[in-house]
Every structure is written in C-alpha cells, then in structure tokens.
Amino acid sequence: MAATRAASAASRVFLAFLSAVVAIAALLAVLLTVDAQAAERAEAETLTLSLARTIASMPTVTAAMDESDAATTAALQPVVLEITADTPLDFITIMRPDGIRLTHPDPTQIGGRYLGTIDEAAAGGTVTEEFTGTLGPSVRSVVPVRDGAEVVGLVAAGVTVGNVWGQVWGRLPFVLGVAIALAAVGAAAALLARRLTRRIAGDLPASTVRDAVSSYESVRTLGEALRAQTHEHGNRMHTAVALLELGRTEEAIGILTETSRQSQELVDQVAARRDGDPTVGALLLGKAAQARERGVDWSAEIDPTAPRSALSPVDAVSVVGNLIDNALDAAAGGADPRWVRVAFAPAPGGALALSVSDSGSGVADELRERIFEHGFSTKPAGSDGRGVGLALVRSIVEGAGGAVDLSSAPTTFQVILPGRRP
Incomplete structure (x- = not known):
C-alpha cells in the first residue's frame, strides 16, 4: 500500500487557521446566545415588576381587597384575565397578605396558597425571582397592594421561562448570521494564508x-x-x-x-x-x-x-x-x-x-x-x-x-x- 502523502505546510496553515476561526465563531455564538438569554430575563424582570406595580395601584384592586374572598375573586378575576390576554404576562395572581390566592389563570388554584417568596412584599417591599409554581418555572415579581400605609394584598405578575427562551430563539437567526459571517471572513483569511504559505513553501510537507x-x-x-x-x-x-x-x-x-x-x-x-x-x-x-x-x-x-x-x-x-x-x-x-x-x-x-x-x-x-x-x-x-x-x-x-x-x-x-x- 502506498504511503499516505504528508500534508503540505500550506494545508496545515489553512487547517489551523480555519479551525481557530470555527472555534471562535462557535464561542461567539454561545456568548451571544447567553447574552440574549440574560437580556430577555432582565427584560422579563422589568416587565413583571412594572405591570405588577401598575395593577397594585389600580383603585379597583384596592377597593376589592376590602370585600370577602369570593366577592374579591368575582370582581378581579375577569380583570386580570383581560390584562393577561393583552400583555406578555403568563399569569397575574392577586392574593391576601398571607398568600391565599384570590385570582389565578387556573380557577381551580384559587383559594390555595401562592407558591413563591412573599415575605418581603408583605412587609411593604418587592420580590423578583425565578421560581417553579403551578405553571412551571417562571420569572415573577410580587408587590404590595396598599390602602394608605396598610398592606391589604399582594400582586404577583410572571412570565414562564419557556416564553423567555422563546424570545431568545427569536434572536438566534441574528446570532447565527453573525457567526456564519465571521466564519466566512475567517475562511477567506485562511485561504489567503494558505496561498501566501504556498508561495513560500510550495506543496512541501x-x-x-x-x-x-x-x-x-x-x-x-x-x-x-x-x-x-x-x-x-x-x-x-x-x-x-x-x-x-x-x-x-x-x-x-x-x-x-x-x-x-x-x-x-x-x-x-x-x-x-x-x-x-x-x-x-x-x-x-x-x-x-x-x-x-x-x-x-x-x-x-x-x-x-x-x-x-x-x-x-x-x-x-x-x-x-x-x-x-x-x-x-x-x-x-x-x-x-x-x-x-x-x-x-x-x-x-x-x-x-x-x-x-x-x-x-x-x-x-x-x-x-x-x-x-x-x-x-x-x-x-x-x-x-x-x-x-x-x-x-x-x-x-x-x-x-x-x-x-x-x-x-x-x-x-x-x-x-x-x-x-x-
């Protein structure tokens, strides 16, 4: 069997250059994807906190918190479902300060205890976190509903992690386009490097x-x-x-x-x-x-x-x-x-x-x-x-x-x- 011909110096330069470019392009694609995910999560945190505060400040919500649980649910469940349909939110849960739900996308969950952190919000602060609740992992914000200085209820607004990643997938064409463009430029540079090396070393191994x-x-x-x-x-x-x-x-x-x-x-x-x-x-x-x-x-x-x-x-x-x-x-x-x-x-x-x-x-x-x-x-x-x-x-x-x-x-x-x- 004839001996395998050794790769020329020009070919080795080309392969080394191209491998480095592909590796850099792949790393860039990963970094851009991670950056996009971080950006979408930050956007989700900002959105949920802003809308939760808006809902908590609505006079309708404050007034309904003085009613019985059944009356509050009857008054607010249609409101939060309409807001959910008109915004990127996946759920809005209004609850008593002790965490008992008064509204929920799934009516069977009303009356149950909210799954997540509420202590800081019940004390008058805000909470933003990623937590796995009845709808799965989500990014949610919890803010207090106030009647004067008293906290009479809590509003939790959230976006499921699946929807956050859905927004990231929407950015992937751009990420892949940048990576492909970089790889193409790198391949052209690798071909140029091989040509220059070949001028000097010919096809010598x-x-x-x-x-x-x-x-x-x-x-x-x-x-x-x-x-x-x-x-x-x-x-x-x-x-x-x-x-x-x-x-x-x-x-x-x-x-x-x-x-x-x-x-x-x-x-x-x-x-x-x-x-x-x-x-x-x-x-x-x-x-x-x-x-x-x-x-x-x-x-x-x-x-x-x-x-x-x-x-x-x-x-x-x-x-x-x-x-x-x-x-x-x-x-x-x-x-x-x-x-x-x-x-x-x-x-x-x-x-x-x-x-x-x-x-x-x-x-x-x-x-x-x-x-x-x-x-x-x-x-x-x-x-x-x-x-x-x-x-x-x-x-x-x-x-x-x-x-x-x-x-x-x-x-x-x-x-x-x-x-x-x-």
Missing part, C-alpha cells in the same frame, strides 16, 4: 519546511563557529610567523603549542565518547574559538559514556548550536566574569542530557515560556535569526520525544534526548 529551517540554522551556526576558529588560528599563525621573523623562536613555539593544546583537549573529550557525533565535535571546537573571540570563558565537559542522541547531524547541530549561541549572546552582554558551560552526560533510560549554562542576566519569569515562541526574541529588532533559534530547538527536541527545561541561577537550558538505538 510541514516536516520538510521545518527540516529546511533546521538545515539553514545548522549551516549558520556551524559556519559562524568555523569562521571564528579560522580567524583565531589565522591570528595566531600570523603572530607566530612574526615572532619567527624576529628570531623569537621559543615564543612562537609556545603560541603554536598552546593553540594545539586547547584544541586537542576538546578533541580528546569528543573522541573519548563511545558513540560521539563528529559534526557536533567540530561545532564545539568552533564555538570554543567563538567564545574566546567574544571574551567569554568557555568550558565543555563531555562524559565518555554519554550516548549519541537520536537526532540527525543537522538537527543535532541546530539544537546544540542555537543553545550555545543564545548563551554566548547572554554572557557577552552581561557583567564580568563572563562564561559559558556546556556539558554532555548520560541520562536514565539510555538518554542524553545536554546542559548549556551562562553568566548572563537570566530570563524574566514572565518570559520563560514566550522565549520558545516563534518570532519572539529579546534581541534587538533586525538581529539575525531573531525569534527562530529557541523555537526551533523546542520543535526539534519535542519532535524527537525529548524535553527542554529552563532553570535559573545560573541560567541553564537542559535538554533530554532519547539515545540512538544500536
């Missing part, structure tokens, strides 16, 4: 694009290291030649011997590993020269038993080189003494532990995660590789099943990588 970036970073950091090493050796050779011309043979031999010794120490450490990576070894030699060029004290400790990582030489150089570059920049920009320490050691489970420490000023707590984001950098705008190095390091390491950790005092990046299988 995302992994291939990342490999290309890794290769570029590998060549860049290795090139900088070799340039520094070549420059350092060139300076020392020129100095030695000048000393020989001046007849100062011993001093010339001393310079050449010291150059050889410093390089040999690192070569011996690299060669002592049971499964060393010669590419990383060459990188370390160059970075040592680069550190001396920048006035940074350099130390590299390589445990002979440290395994070779599962990374390819290109990815290994990208990870090690970018971490060292980051440390050199931090140390060179800090106070004396300026130093960088690199260590390779075995880790549990046959893994490789790489740590890179520096004497720099460290990373602020609020930036500890952001420094790994693509495009973010604490370096000045326009710096080469700005915002790529640490993001690429994390991508490569986590893609290989490893982990990157940052600690302080001193600033140390520690990478745990699976060891290469025999």
